Amino acid sequence: MPSLKEIKTRITSVKGTRKITSAMKMVASSKLHHAQVAIQNMLPYSNQLEHILKSFLISTPDASSEYQMAHAQMKRVALVVFSSNSSLCGGFNNNVIKLMLQAVEEYHALGVEDITIYPIGRKVEEKVDKLGLKKGGSFLDLADKPNSEDCRQLAMKLCEQFLHGEVDKVELIYHHFKSAGSQILQRRTFLPIDLSTEAIGEENDRDLGSNLATAKAQEYLRKKKAKEAGERIQGAKINDDFIVEPDLETVLRALVPKELHLSVYTALLDSVASEHAARMVAMQAATDNADELLKELNLQYNKSRQAAITSELLDIVGGSVNN
Template sequence: MPSLKEIKGRIASVQSTRKITSAMKMVASSKLHHAQVAIQNMLPYETMLEHILKSFLAAEAEAQTIFDQERPVKRVALVIFSSNSSLCGGFNANIIRLMQHGVDALAQEIGLENIDVYPIGRKVAEKAQKLGYNVMGNYAELIDHPNVQQCIELAMDLGRRFADGEVDKVELIYHHFKSAGSQILTTKTFLPIDLESELERDHERDLTTNIVTKKAQDYLKKNRRKKVVEEGEVAPLNDNFIVEPDMDTVLTELLPKMAHLMLYTALLDSVASEHAARMVAMQTATDNADELLRQLNLQYNKSRQQAITSELLDIVGGSVNN
């Protein structure tokens, strides 16, 4: 059995670790709030752009551009989002595992040399280089400082390569942020743009809370649903658009904007998912430290009581012998 001094040393060590994990959890919670605000600020633009595209799609389904035309796949580009740092649970491990499965499947069809990897995040960049993949550039700074202009430049570069026939398909691999306790690993085709499936994808996000327990989230969703029903539905927008000069020209301008939005949305979702995963991981670590402290304190008290009892027995035994 360990001595009282050793147990006290372990208690001090666990308490120190608990302070660190608790502080990291609070920092991750604050960063998650900022990431949720960034997504919320992007949503009005996304809503209006999708409304216009849906209206155009309903008006003229035959309209096509170079960005939504499929062709035989001979070369593929993968844009993969991870984090720059660790201590976020299985966030990076899941992304890297999905990347490896995707690359292995594509390599059997078109060969590994025909797969380009665009890593957005240091963790996936290091893993891709270690595995010998064809890594295109370094975009780690986007994770720490999400920037619309850099996303547009990357989307334009991918669009140029697709238009010139250098790549035939571009896919995004990232975590879709649904709530603080739920991030869904997603693989989505970036180019060619499947407009119908993109406009019908899952848009559900909980941007109002950082609570991660399922019971609390269910309660908030239930109350929020009641509030929406009480407030009533918002009147739809007027769809009487005047299209100048013609539908194809307008779609040629709108589809690149849709591509820019898709890439920026994936970046914001990935950043928010990273902070949420780190917050959950640090909360779990703090809870584990609390449980370990409880066990150590119990062990310390038992050992202390046993030592006191032994001393009393020695004193009583000595007095009896005298």
Template sequence: MASLKEIKTRIASVNSTRKITSAMKMVASSKLHHAQVAIQNMLPYENLLEHILKSFLASTPEAQTIFEESHKEIRRVALVVYSSNSSLCGGFNSNILKMMEQAIHEYQEKGITELIVYPIGRKVAEKIAKLQIPSGGDFLELAEKPNAHECAEISKKLTEAYARGEIDKVELIYHHFKSAGSQVLTRRQFLPIDLSTESIGAMNDRDLTSNIATAKAQEYLRKKAEKKQRQQEVTVPLNDNFIVEPDLATVMESLVPKLLNLMIYTALLDSNASEHAARMVAMQTATDNADDLLRDLSLQYNKSRQAAITSELLDIIGGTVNN
């Protein structure tokens, strides 16, 4: 059995660790709130752009763009993978890296060896360096500070390469933020883009009202999603005859790149919020485990102390009897 001094030292050590995890949980909670606000600020633009595209495409089914057209043969694939720059966020990074490796393995099995990864986050950059996969650039700062302009630059680079035939397919791998307690690992096709009216807006199912990860919150989110699905209506044309100025191709060339820019930026915001939510939950779990360990150590300390007192009393009583 450990001595009283050893138990006391262990209690002090666990207490110190608990203070750190508790502080990190509060910091992550604050950052999560800011990330949720960033998503909320982006939503009006996203909703309006999706509404315009849905209405336009529902009324003009013949509308097409080069970013919709699949290449006949897929030989070169790009993956945009989102991770964090730091650790202590549970399985956030490991899950992303597993899905990325799975995607790379699937393409290699199909004979596609020309792969390029755009690593948004240090963990992905380190992993592809080990795997010797070509990198599309350095985007470490973007993982810490989401920036719409830099996301638009990435989107522009990818779309131009796709239009020139240098890339045949692009996928996004990231955590889709649904709530503080639910981040869904997502592998989403970026190019060629799916412009069906059913697909546009399908990812807008976030609950940004709370940063508390509890079972009740999860149940509330599930019921809310079911209710929203029941109430969802099929988009109908606003007008049978749109007058398009200057022409249909020009309008599509303007709207579709904006949607692609938004997809890169939205995935980054989702990943950023998911990272902070995962870290908050991980630190809360660590704090709870520290509390349990402190209770066990305190009980062990009290038992050992009582046993020591009892032993001393027995020695005193035994000595008195002998005398």
């Protein structure tokens, strides 16, 4: 049995750790709030642009984009993988890395050997370097400070490679933020772009009003999602009375790159919010575990102290009787 001093030292250590995890939980909660606000400010513009673009392309018979044309053969693939720069966020980074490796194995099975990884975040970049995979650059700053302009440049680079035949397919691997307690790992095709109207509003299921990862919040999200699904009009009615100026090609050349840019930026914001939510939940769990451990240690300390007092009293009583 450990001595009283050892138990007391461990209690002090656990209390110090609990203070750290509790503070990290509050910091993650604050950062999550800012990330949610960023998504909330971006969504109206993104949703409206998506609806206008896809409705316009579907309703105009001659409308088509070079970004939606699949290549005849798939020999070169690019994967844009979103992770975090720091750890202590549960299985957030490990899940992203596992899905990336699964995607690489699937393409290898299809005979695709030229796979380029665009790692956004230190954790996935370190894994790519360790495995010796082909890397398309370093984007460590984006994981900590989401920047629309940097996302636009990355989207433009991928689009140019796709148009010039340097890449046949581009995929995004990231966590889709639904609520503080639910982040869905996704693997989505970026290029060739899907311009069907069936997917309009498909990812507008975020709960941006709460930082609580509770069962009650989960139930609220499920009800909200069911309500929106019932109100959504499949194959939405499309206004086909478009007046195109100056011409169809110019309009498409301006709209499609904006939509692709927003896809990358949205994935980044989703990933950042998911990271903070995962860290908040992990630190809350660590704090709860520290509380339970403190209860056990205090009970053990009190029992040991009482046993020591009883032993001393017995020695005193025994000595008095002998005298």
